[in-house]
Amino acid sequence: MSERIRVVLVDDDPLVRAGLGMILGGAPDIEVVAEAADGVAGVTTVAAEQPDVVLMDLRMPRRDGLEATRLIVADQAGSSRLEPTRVIVLTTFDTDDMVVNALRVGASGFLLKDTPPERIVDAIRSVAAGEPTLSPTVTAQLIASLTSADDGRATAARAQLATLTDREREVAVAIGEGKSNAEIAAALYLGVPTVKTHVSRLLTKLGAENRVQIAMVVHDAGRD
Incomplete structure (x- = not known):
């Protein structure tokens, strides 16, 4: 930049x-x-x-x-x-x-x-x-606004989250809550560089373009 x-x-x-x-x-x-x-x-x-x-x-x-x-x-x-x-x-x-x-x-x-x-x-x-x-x-x-969306998307999102490690899921959930890297690091007792590494892995595993799309997967997975 x-x-x-x-x-x-x-x-x-x-x-x-x-x-x-x-x-x-x-x-x-x-x-x-x-x-x-x-x-x-x-x-x-x-x-x-x-x-x-x-x-x-x-x-x-x-x-x-x-x-x-x-x-x-x-x-x-x-x-x-x-x-x-x-x-x-x-x-x-x-x-x-x-x-x-x-x-x-x-x-x-x-x-x-x-x-x-x-x-x-x-x-x-x-x-x-x-x-x-x-x-x-x-x-x-x-x-x-997503609660009435296609249930198939929720099933797919849960399957995606199932491929993550426990720590990766914790980071993904924190991203879904709108937390920054620094806030995630403080909440999970991690270093910011470690959080960034987890975010990079999440982008790859979830096929996401950015953090917002990670959050959307988390939100979809959390719907009943």
Whole structure:
């Protein structure tokens, strides 16, 4: 990642983009390098700019944020960058299903559009450093929205967790609770480097693109 966190804004509302630009412009370590007004332009812009973080609206013309996120994450698979571009989706409470799907296709987290400015800045810094933005309050709402989902997914998730060691499962559950590496280390009496090693193994074993997808497997497995 570059010294300054390079951000691309993708939202069809120019007022939202302007507001985000003003918020991020006050952070000395963050630079908005480009904007796009829909998902098609967003994917093209991200490919050209190769930012560290994308703030992605979900509901947009031509191509929605879900498909744009999927394409951006898929493109990272063939990238030679040491740190991939990470996507934070922007949403409101009435788009829970789209948020869940966005996390499944590889988004690194989500923010509500009325999130306080300082929280937006902190979230971008966290995601750029490889830590997902999982607000416990909103995560609880997402878990609730999954309770009526396909039972087959719960069975598959439990089978995946069954392949893990006891310690790996403990780390996975902690990730599902939204804990950072430092918080996991403190809770499980481990060193942060050890936690990072477990996270890397979890990504491989669970076939996950990021920590958020690990959390989704844990949440699916925990449903009755």
